Amino acid sequence: MPFISQIERQSDYSRFSSSTPIVIDNGGSYFRIGWAGEDDPRVVFRNIVQRPRHKTTGETVTVVGDHNPALLRYFDCTRSGPRSAFDGNVVYQFEIMEYILDFGFDRLGADQSQIDHPVLINECPCNPNQSRCRMAELLFESYGVSSIAYGVDAAFSYKYNQKKGICASNGLAICSGFMSSHAIPFVNGEPVFEACCRTNVGGYHVTDYLKQLLSLKYPHHSTKLTWEKVEDLKMENCYIAPDYASEVKIFQKGDKEAEEKTRCWQLPWTPAPVEEQPSEEEIARKAERKERQGQRLREMAEAKRTSRINELENEIRGLDFLVKQLEHVPENDVPAFLRDTGYASKQEIESNLAKATQSLRKAKGEQVENEEKGDTSNAEKYNLLHVPDEMLTSEQLRDKKRQLFLKSTAEARQRAKQRKLEQELEREKQMKLEEAKRLENPELYLDLLRAKYQELSEKVEQRKRQKTNGNNTNGKQNGSGGVGRGERLNAAQRERMRLLASAAFDRGKGEDTFGRDDEDWQLYKLMSRDNNDDEDDNEADLARVSARLREIDPTFVPKSETGSPAEPPGFRPLTKEDFQILMGVERFRCPEVLFHPNLIGIEQAGLGEMAGISLRRLPSNDEALEERITKSIFLTGGSCQYPGMIERLETEIRMLRPCGSAINIVRAYDPILDAWRGASQYASDMQLFQQQTFSRDDYFEKGEDWLRGYKFRYTLT
Structure with a gap:
């Protein structure tokens, strides 16, 4: 084998x-x-x-x-x-x-x-x-x-x-082994097995308990806590506490005595390499390399711009040539000429020529003037809008719809830009007015600003509670224990929902035909517009007031910062302390299972109680024999080597014997x-x-x- x-x-x-x-x-x-x-x-x-x-x-x-x-x-x-x-x-x-x-x-x-x-x-x-x-x-x-x-x-x-x-012919052998512990009385040199006592607790349970405690305490080092290593840590560091409760109180206080009794196992650790500051030569070399890279990119960009200018110039020359040729083409041959060139009309050629000219000016860095031909370009761009539908073909109708969509989108974008500009001007004007008020009476202005911040924060908080918790305005829930959709909406939103629900039946006189015509969807646009204006305005005003208070009041702390939990710490390099396993209360808590097995869920007697049980089980009730046996209590087995075992066992047995009884405990050679x-x-x-x-x-x-x-x-x- x-x-x-x-x-x-x-x-x-x-x-x-x-x-x-x-x-x-x-x-x-x-x-x-x-x-x-x-x-x-x-x-x-x-x-x-x-x-x-x-x-x-x-x-x-x-x-x-x-x-x-x-x-x-x-x-x-x-x-x-x-x-x-x-x-x-x-x-x-x-x-x-x-x-x-x-x-x-x-x-x-x-x-x-x-x-x-x-x-x-x-x-x-x-x-x-x-x-x-x-x-x-x-x-x-x-x-x-x-x-x-x-x-x-x-x-x-x-x-x-x-x-x-080391021991006499009459005595008590307490053997604490790997899986169990025994107490065997000896009378005249022979063991009395009828009076022996056994507990299924030994060195295995101490090691397993220590391994569990250290694995829970240091889960990121659980792979290092092998059975063999924990066994070595147990034999090197564990001890029996003279009084378990008093020893626990020492570590609860965390004073100097607890620090002295704490042992440390240092795991292998390699410090992070220290980043050295670059020398002046290295900095100059990097700057030179960066400059060369920038020069190469600029050369590439210049070559690309030159190539683009050449392409646009060639395109402009070709379009000019087509325009000049088109002037000499008879009216009847114009459609055939346009089909050969790939364009639909002369206006399209001229539009492409204008675009190419504008792109060439941009490429050369010249100022482009778009407003001069704004009206004409729009007229050419949306040339089908004023033509009646009866005079248009199916393709032209599709183009007309597309032009209508593009024009409305462009106008809406222009209106939004104009509205944004007006809002900025209004905001600047408001800021000037507020600054004038602050300079006029700073204390009053600060009090008003704080009151406004408090009012807005309460509104926002109330709105958030209604969304998350589903409570109504009275703070009571409905009879079913929940809350309806309507109770979570403000008054304006509930009114819009009512109008929307009634519009369907008003439109069809009792029959739900709402949405059949395109005009019906304009109601959706009207009602969904600024749906959350109140909520958004409150949050925007709250942010503006909070920012203003930060500027003028150094003692101001927003509620979001005071009530929110601390942010998790960022990344930090691992240090020597991160690779240390500290053993404090575990040093005496794990061997304590030999005296109190109930710490690990085993409802059996401990070593001290086992000695008393064995003495009571002796065949004769000879007090003199028990006195001779307690004078030679012998400890053997691997789990009896903890420091403090003899003192603790003597204390346990003395509590079971009459006052003044002679007790002598010895350990095996x-x-x-x-x-x-x-x-x-x-x-x-x-x-x-x-x-x-x-x-x-x-x-x-x-x-x-x-x-x-x-x-x-x-x-x-």
């Missing part, structure tokens, strides 16, 4: 005899395997499996434990994420467990087809018999091991530290590896270890049911 791994394969497997046990610490986070009697395991890797496909060949490979990210970029990992064989702290996916054991034995240097060694493997307290039987079936039938022994990791760690003098070391030390005594094993012959003879009564003894005699 192909593996991807950075772990080297051991080469001294053949040096160990078949009677030397193999010790396995099958933890929820890490898998450790080695030889009995040694101080450290030979192979350690994460207890996960991933099976991606190669992007090119499609071959499936097995990735067990830690992997090389640079190598995995050639594989498709989207359909196969990391998987674990554990459900909580119990092995239930034995297909994945087989991959892990294959890899562990392979890295140890063994031939996977035959592992002729005794195996001591760790399991959780009170492990279900089904899981124990499936593990025995896998080891006996797939690997051919000679014998198996099952032990609890916390018990091995306790016995190992007992021999070092190595909370992570002591379980494997204890198992290795136990399995090194070959004679006594063989009494605790379940052999392959027993498995084939007695079957799996024999394991129901299997009980491992930790005190060697």
Whole structure:
């Protein structure tokens, strides 16, 4: 089976005899395997499996434990994420467990087809018999091991530290692992599993909670917050608060003490390049290049103008020639001559000649006089308007309609221009009058202007509320909860709608024939003209008054600026602070789930409460025994390494014990590896270890049911 791994394969497997046990610490986070009697395991890797496909060949490979990210970029990992064989702290996916054991034995240097060694493997307290039987079936039938022994990791760690003098024979082992935490009382060196207590909270939940909080706090850096990095941040920065409520109040105040307890993780950041000011030589060079480009554009424009003048001169000469020829053509031959030249009449040739002459003058930069021949040109341009329709052909009728449309449009444009000019003159006159009033009495003028601004702003606001909210003038809604179209219109608009609605029936005397004739549509033009004059005039007057107040009153602030939200900030370059992840309250809030699992929705007991439950579950109500046990409370497991764990746990247990009770809490020599070391030390005594094993012959003879009564003894005699 192909593996991807950075772990080297051991080469001294053949040096160990078949009677030397193999010790396995099958933890929820890490898998450790080695030889009995040694101080450290030979192979350690994460207890996960991933099976991606190669992007090119499609071959499936097995990735067990830690992997090389640079190598995995050639594989498709989207359909196969990391998987674990554990459900909580119990092995239930034995297909994945087989991959892990294959890899562990392979890295140890063994031939996977035959592992002729005794195996001591760790399991959780009170492990279900089904899981124990499936593990025995896998080891006996797939690997051919000679014998198996099952032990609890916390018990091995306790016995190992007992021999070092760290804890006594009577005590309480609190093991906080990856997926769960246990409290196991020890009496005379043996664990009392009938009194043990378990909570499904461990290091996994602390890491997951920290990852969620940081991802919500810094969503733009969520890709940087990988599981491995958050695990490192947890072990480096998290601690247990002596009093959770008091610690939260410190960060609520945000004083100097909170700043001192805040930790910062600086992400990789490259400062934006500083734009250097160009030198004088560079500025001169750019100016010279710009001048050359401008000169080239001017030359191109001059060449284009010269070409245009030549074209117009040639066109004028051709039209002059046609006019002169037309003078010598007989009257009867004029239509045929015009058809050959492509013109309809002599007037058209003369009109084109006048246009070309005018264009030539414009191209040469000469002043063009249009008003001299304005009347004649209009008469020639609209020559069909005064001719009766009976004297015109169908084509000429279409031309007459087009000329009528063009003339009315031009006249309307001229009237609009004249009206605009008159309005400007009137505005200038009004401004002069207002300036005279201001100079005459500035204070009175300012008060009147403010009053006018207030009146206009109220009108505009009322109109906007009627449009958006649909309220009527009395501020009440209609019975249906909505508002009609008529209630949102002002008086002038409602009157126009009434006239328009009644015009249809007045026109046809009860029959709706309005719109059949072209004259009827003049009513629409009349009624739709200046439809929103009042509203537009109010807004225009409000803008004019507001601008005037800005000029003469420095303290004036428009309502739109005071009531509107602040504009979003513009673009700014990213700084070093934008790539920092600050951990303040998260440092102690995440490990707090070990004492209060309800913070993440798990309604179970915390570590302090677990200790009290285990003491109450002891078979005898001997107060002296409980006193001896509380004098040796032992912490082990990866999640007991937080600073402040011993002090906080002592406070929690003291609240459950009588006043004055002796409480002594100690931590394991190595909370992570002591379980494997204890198992290795136990399995090194070959004679006594063989009494605790379940052999392959027993498995084939007695079957799996024999394991129901299997009980491992930790005190060697």
